[in-house]
Amino acid sequence: xxxRASGRRPxxxxxxxxxxxxxxxxxxxxxxxxxxxxxxxxxxxxxxxxRDVVFAIHGGAGGLTRESLPPELEEQYRAALRQALEAGYAxxxxxxxxxxxxxxxxxxxxxxxxxxxxxxxxxxxxxxxELDASIMDGDTLDTxxxxxxxxxxxxxxxxxxxxTDSRHMLFAGYGAELFAMxxxxxxxxxxxxxTDNRWRSLLAAKAxxxxxxxxxxTVGAVALDGESDLAAGTSTGGLTNKPxxxxxxxxxxxxxxxxxxxxxAVSATGTGEFFIRQVVAHDIxxxxxxxxxxxxxxAETAIDKVGDxxxxxxxxxxxxxxxxxxxxxxxxxxxxxxxxxxxxxxxxFGDE
Amino acid sequence: xxxRASGRRPxxxxxxxxxxxxxxxxxxxxxxxxxxxxxxxxxxxxxxxxRDVVFAIHGGAGGLTRESLPPELEEQYRAALRQALEAGYAxxxxxxxxxxxxxxxxxxxxxxxxxxxxxxxxxxxxxxxELDASIMDGDTLDTxxxxxxxxxxxxxxxxxxxxTDSRHMLFAGYGAELFAMxxxxxxxxxxxxxTDNRWRSLLAAKAxxxxxxxxxxTVGAVALDGESDLAAGTSTGGLTNKPxxxxxxxxxxxxxxxxxxxxxAVSATGTGEFFIRQVVAHDIxxxxxxxxxxxxxxAETAIDKVGDxxxxxxxxxxxxxxxxxxxxxxxxxxxxxxxxxxxxxxxxFGDE
Numbered sequence: 052x053x054x055r056a057s058g059r060r061p062x063x064x065x066x067x068x069x070x071x072x073x074x075x076x077x078x079x080x081x082x083x084x085x086x087x088x089x090x091x092x093x094x095x096x097x098x099x100x101x102r103d104v105v106f107a108i109h110g111g112a113g114g115l116t117r118e119s120l121p122p123e124l125e126e127q128y129r130a131a132l133r134q135a136l137e138a139g140y141a142x143x144x145x146x147x148x149x150x151x152x153x154x155x156x157x158x159x160x161x162x163x164x165x166x167x168x169x170x171x172x173x174x175x176x177x178x179x180x181e182l183d184a185s186i187m188d189g190d191t192l193d194t195x196x197x198x199x200x201x202x203x204x205x206x207x208x209x210x211x212x213x214x215t216d217s218r219h220m221l222f223a224g225y226g227a228e229l230f231a232m233x234x235x236x237x238x239x240x241x242x243x244x245x246t247d248n249r250w251r252s253l254l255a256a257k258a259x260x261x262x263x264x265x266x267x268x269t270v271g272a273v274a275l276d277g278e279s280d281l282a283a284g285t286s287t288g289g290l291t292n293k294p295x296x297x298x299x300x301x302x303x304x305x306x307x308x309x310x311x312x313x314x315x316a317v318s319a320t321g322t323g324e325f326f327i328r329q330v331v332a333h334d335i336x337x338x339x340x341x342x343x344x345x346x347x348x349x350a351e352t353a354i355d356k357v358g359d360x361x362x363x364x365x366x367x368x369x370x371x372x373x374x375x376x377x378x379x380x381x382x383x384x385x386x387x388x389x390x391x392x393x394x395x396x397x398x399x400f401g402d403e
Numbered sequence: 404x405x406x407r408a409s410g411r412r413p414x415x416x417x418x419x420x421x422x423x424x425x426x427x428x429x430x431x432x433x434x435x436x437x438x439x440x441x442x443x444x445x446x447x448x449x450x451x452x453x454r455d456v457v458f459a460i461h462g463g464a465g466g467l468t469r470e471s472l473p474p475e476l477e478e479q480y481r482a483a484l485r486q487a488l489e490a491g492y493a494x495x496x497x498x499x500x501x502x503x504x505x506x507x508x509x510x511x512x513x514x515x516x517x518x519x520x521x522x523x524x525x526x527x528x529x530x531x532x533e534l535d536a537s538i539m540d541g542d543t544l545d546t547x548x549x550x551x552x553x554x555x556x557x558x559x560x561x562x563x564x565x566x567t568d569s570r571h572m573l574f575a576g577y578g579a580e581l582f583a584m585x586x587x588x589x590x591x592x593x594x595x596x597x598t599d600n601r602w603r604s605l606l607a608a609k610a611x612x613x614x615x616x617x618x619x620x621t622v623g624a625v626a627l628d629g630e631s632d633l634a635a636g637t638s639t640g641g642l643t644n645k646p647x648x649x650x651x652x653x654x655x656x657x658x659x660x661x662x663x664x665x666x667x668a669v670s671a672t673g674t675g676e677f678f679i680r681q682v683v684a685h686d687i688x689x690x691x692x693x694x695x696x697x698x699x700x701x702a703e704t705a706i707d708k709v710g711d712x713x714x715x716x717x718x719x720x721x722x723x724x725x726x727x728x729x730x731x732x733x734x735x736x737x738x739x740x741x742x743x744x745x746x747x748x749x750x751x752f753g754d755e
Contacts, residue, residue: 075751085461101688116506124496127656134754139486170450189498192680192681192712193680193681198575198650199575199576199578209708218676219645219646219649219676220650220675220676220679220680221649221650221651221679222646222648222649222650223551223576223648224575224576224577224648225576225647225648226551226646226647226648226649227648229635229646229648230646230648257434293571293572294574294578294581294582295573295576295577295578295581296576296577296578296579296581296582297571297573297574297578298550298572298573298574298575303573303655303657304655304658304679304680304682305655305658305682305685306656306657309682316422323572324570324571324572327546327572327573327656327657328544328545328546328572328656329544330656330657330682330685332659333657333682333689334685334687337685337686337689337690337692337693338693340693341689341690341692341693342688342693342694357447359545
């Protein structure tokens with residue numbers, strides 16, 4: 052079956068549905084059917100590295116293969132990743148802060164239904180959307196995060212407002228939305244987040260076809276600005292069919308997001324429970340800081356530790372000299388980066 | 404004014420009221436009135452160390468002095484700390500797991516209205532109780548945590564059930580309580596948590612007398628069992644007058660709680676926002692693991708970093724050979740430990 056990449060909605064919907072079914076099948080085939088059956092033998096299957104990088108993103112690690120992703124849909128993803136990179140790079144180029152670049156890129160991915168964040172977020176088991184996001188400034192170590200928000204169009208913007216406009220660091224659910232209203236955010240209703248493919252994913256999960264489908268489509272960004280300040284941010288809808296109130300690693304500073312000018316900026320994606328247990332993002336920073344590892348070796352070590360516990364996923368890690376590492380132990384991770392002189396790279400599969 | 408330590412409620416209530424007023428006054432005097440005015444010059448003012456420890460607890464770091472704590476109330480606190488130590492030590496002595504010892508001790512402090520956890524938890528700005536807890540097994544790195552629960556008598560027990568009986572690690576609010584109901588927990592109504600002194604603390608905070616009164620009375624425990632397994636747990640009501648939905652470090656694995664047999668078990672108490680930013684509990688583990696520091700030096704370094712950002716509080720940190728460190732940069736931390744051969748030590752002030 053071929054899907055034309057036209058802008059017409061029925062075609063897009065069919066494409067998304069196809070992706071959903073393919074992913075459900077891929078998940079089942081990859082043995083992602085439960086927490087108990089993980090072999091623990093996963094290692095970082097792939098690890099891009101690059102130099103002189105000022106901005107990088109991911110759109111989630113997962114089980115996609117060249118065979119399972121229709122070419123037209125692949126092009127849509129590549130275009131969306133490029134758009135996010137351009138948004139972040141524009142901020143860096145005009146001399147604004149790393150946190151602003153992170154925010155700008157993550158917003159484009161939250162607004163794009165292809166990704167599991169903002170519009171297009173997955174459904175909880177109670178057929179709702181509960182969104183998580185966090186951001187950290189590597190210069191000040193200021194952080195902001197929200198979890199379980201249901202009516203915020205761009206959770207990364209709310210997380211950043213927590214960072215800049217609150218003495219607190221982390222807000223959940225109704226309280227996060229009260230804070231948002233007090234800060235002038237316009238709330239959206241749950242139908243804003245609806246997409247047909249996520250709805251079908253939920254039904255598939257409930258039918259037992261992909262019980263513990265992990266965060267394909269979690270989005271994140273890391274940035275290095277003209278002041279040599281680092282920042283990192285992550286946004287997600289979590290897991291399809293997740294229990295109400297379940298929190299993964301994305302809003303947890305140290306697990307899904309961490310930035311420190313002394314070491315590295317990190318955004319993670321994958322089976323969040325394992326990233327929480329390994330405190331992955333901070334562990335990468337600590338391996339650089341205390342064990343003297345390179346960004347690459349620290350990031351690969353952390354992903355290997357996640358694999359040792361049986362977890363899947365990847366990170367993007369950017370050091371202050373522009374050294375980028377992107378290890379993941381899945382077959383795919385939507386990802387891309389921009390170098391200081393404006394070279395754009397976008398990748399999806401592990402073998403490219 | 405003298406307060407008799409009889410069991411009669413009016414006397415106890417008066418004692419608690421007195422403590423509340425004294426603490427409000429102490430807080431104001433210590434300049435805890437806002438996040439903007441912290442000088443950042445706090446260092447670890449005190450750091451107990453001990454050897455051959457198998458169990459240790461804290462009941463919160465704070466601004467208490469010998470002058471501000473009535474002797475009768477001091478005795479009540481010392482008795483409560485002793486009771487918690489006995490509960491934990493009994494579990495270790497009968498050969499059960501470190502996580503069970505942590506749970507047993509934390510439950511006694513959650514049930515005791517003297518502490519800011521379970522019964523006696525502080526009020527949010529919306530005059531509610533929102534409780535957080537977490538626990539981690541240093542052997543398996545399994546974790547469980549809950550945040551913003553409102554109807555759970557012993558949040559540490561729910562956190563532990565998340566650890567043992569869920570593929571997820573962290574649940575918030577309503578979803579955490581749905582999980583609890585599904586696992587047979589009996590829910591309590593909010594009035595269960597009510598204490599007169601916390602109510603008056605809320606009114607005092609709203610009157611501007613202690614705006615950002617930090618977590619005096621957060622409770623935590625670290626344990627080393629007969630299998631040489633470590634565990635750590637923390638439980639809290641958070642900050643008096645905290646905004647609805649605000650989450651501190653206590654339920655955040657890596658910030659308020661962390662345990663790893665390779666390094667250390669840690670439970671933290673203090674201004675949680677700073678402990679989140681510094682990923683304190685995991686940082687102590689990383690300093691031991693990657694920088695080769697002793698438990699004591701790692702714990703003191705982490706508390707100094709919190710102080711550098713302007714945060715207040717302390718940690719209890721227990722290594723696998725029974726080496727205990729308890730640094731804090733406040734004038735007091737309710738704390739105690741038991742050695743392998745049954746020696747009990749209970750302390751409150753920094754200068755004892």
